[in-house]
Amino acid sequence: MMVKRIIANSVSEAMELVKQDLGEEAIILNTRQIKVGGVFGLFTQKKVELVASVEEHPVAPSKKQPFANPEPVSVPPTARLHGGVNSGMTEQVIPTVVSFASRRLPEALGRYEVLLAEPALQRCAEELHDLMLSTYYKTNDVTQVEQGLVEAVEKEIQVTTATSRFVMLTGPTGVGKTTTIAKLAAYYRLTKQQTVGLITTDTYRISAIEQLRTYADIIDIPLRVAYDLEEFEQAKTELADCDIILIDTAGRNFLDAGYVEQLKARHDFSDTDVFLVLSLTSKYRDLEQIRQRFDQVPLSGFIFTKADETTELWSIYGLTMETRIPVFCLTTGQEVPEDIIWPTSPEISRMIVERGLR
Numbered sequence: 001m002m003v004k005r006i007i008a009n010s011v012s013e014a015m016e017l018v019k020q021d022l023g024e025e026a027i028i029l030n031t032r033q034i035k036v037g038g039v040f041g042l043f044t045q046k047k048v049e050l051v052a053s054v055e056e057h058p059v060a061p062s063k064k065q066p067f068a069n070p071e072p073v074s075v076p077p078t079a080r081l082h083g084g085v086n087s088g089m090t091e092q093v094i095p096t097v098v099s100f101a102s103r104r105l106p107e108a109l110g111r112y113e114v115l116l117a118e119p120a121l122q123r124c125a126e127e128l129h130d131l132m133l134s135t136y137y138k139t140n141d142v143t144q145v146e147q148g149l150v151e152a153v154e155k156e157i158q159v160t161t162a163t164s165r166f167v168m169l170t171g172p173t174g175v176g177k178t179t180t181i182a183k184l185a186a187y188y189r190l191t192k193q194q195t196v197g198l199i200t201t202d203t204y205r206i207s208a209i210e211q212l213r214t215y216a217d218i219i220d221i222p223l224r225v226a227y228d229l230e231e232f233e234q235a236k237t238e239l240a241d242c243d244i245i246l247i248d249t250a251g252r253n254f255l256d257a258g259y260v261e262q263l264k265a266r267h268d269f270s271d272t273d274v275f276l277v278l279s280l281t282s283k284y285r286d287l288e289q290i291r292q293r294f295d296q297v298p299l300s301g302f303i304f305t306k307a308d309e310t311t312e313l314w315s316i317y318g319l320t321m322e323t324r325i326p327v328f329c330l331t332t333g334q335e336v337p338e339d340i341i342w343p344t345s346p347e348i349s350r351m352i353v354e355r356g357l358r
C-alpha cells in the first residue's frame with residue numbers, strides 16, 4: 001500500500017492532487033487543517049493536510065501541473081491498513097473511497113450541491129465545499145455535515161436588539177416597513193407594556209399616512225407626521241415621554257442614487273437605531289446594491305421580511321458575513337402583530353440550512 005501526505009490550500013485542491021498521484025481508487029485516511037510558516041505565530045497560512053493511500057499499482061501521475069508539492073510520508077506498519085493511521089494526528093480516521101469523477105461533492109452529499117450555486121454563497125462556496133467534504137470524510141456521517149454547516153453559518157451571524165429610544169426603519173419600496181412598524185409597535189406596547197409613539201416621514205402618498213394611522217388607532221398610540229427635518233425634530237420632542245418612538249420612512253427606488261441623500265435631508269440619525277429593511281424575496285445582487293447605498297448611514301441592523309415567501313434564506317448569511325451588520329428581527333407573514341420573530345443566532349443558522357436543503 002502506498003500512503004501519501006498532501007498539503008494544499010483547500011480540500012478540493014488536495015483531492016485533485018491525490019487523484020493525479022494515486023488515481024481514482026485512492027482512499028482518504030485523514031484530513032485536517034494545519035497552519036504553516038509564520039514567525040512567532042504571525043503570518044501563518046492555513047492549509048489542508050490530507051493523508052491518502054492506494055492498495056497497489058498506483059496510477060502514474062498525470063502531466064497536469066499540481067497545485068502544491070505532494071510530500072511522501074513514511075507511515076508506521078500499524079498505520080498501513082484501513083483505520084490504523086496515527087501519524088501524530090488527533091482527528092478520527094475513517095477510510096473512505098474517493099469519487100473523483102468531478103470536483104463535485106460525493107453522491108451522499110448530492111442535495112448539498114445546490115448550495116454551492118447560491119449567489120449569496122459565491123464568495124464562500126469553496127470554503128463551504130471544503131468544510132462539507134472534510135467533515136464527511138472525517139465522520140462518514142451526512143448529519144454531521146449538516147451540523148458543520150449550521151455551525152459555520154452561526155459563526156458569521158450576530159443578532160441585536162434596539163438600544164436607542166428612537167428606532168427608524170428604512171429600505172426600498174414595498175418591503176414591509178410600515179407593516180413591520182405596526183408589528184413592532186404592538187410588540188412594545190402590548191407585550192412589553194411600554195409607551196410607544198410613531199412618527200412617519202412618508203408624506204409622498206396620502207395612503208401611506210392613512211395606513212399607519214389605522215395601526216396607531218388600533219394599538220392606541222400617538223402618531224406624528226413630519227414633512228421636513230424641522231417637523232421631524234419637533235415630533236421627536238413631542239413624543240419625548242414615550243419609552244420608544246418608531247419612525248417610518250418612505251420607500252424609494254434604490255437605484256436612485258439620491259435616495260440616501262434625501263433620507264439624510266429629512267432625518268437626523270443621532271440617538272437613533274436605523275434598521276435597513278430588506279425583503280428575502282429580492283435577488284441577492286440587488287440586496288447587496290441596496291446595502292451599499294446605505295454605506296453613509298450608520299446601520300444598527302437588518303430586518304429581513306417575507307421569510308414566508310421564499311424557498312431559501314441564504315441572503316441573510318451572505319449579507320451579514322459581508323458586512324458584519326447584525327440581524328434585528330425577521331418577519332414571516334402579513335398578519336399584524338403576530339408575524340414577527342426574534343430568533344437567536346443558532347436558530348437563524350438552523351433555519352437557513354434547513355430551508356436551503358428542503
Ligand SMILES: Nc1nc2c(ncn2[C@@H]2O[C@H](COP(=O)(O)OP(=O)(O)OP(=O)(O)O)[C@@H](O)[C@H]2O)c(=O)[nH]1
Binds near residue numbers: 173175179202331
Ligand atoms: N408575505 C409577507 N408579506 C409581507 C410581510 N411584511 C409585509 N408584507 C406585505 O408587503 C406589502 C407591503 O407592505 P408595506 O408595509 O406597505 O411595505 P412598505 O415597505 O411600507 O412599502 P412603501 O411604504 O410603499 O415603501 C403589504 O401587502 C404587506 O402585507 C411579510 O413578512 N410577509
Ligand SMILES: [Mg+2]
Binds near residue numbers: 179248249250
Ligand atoms: Mg410604507
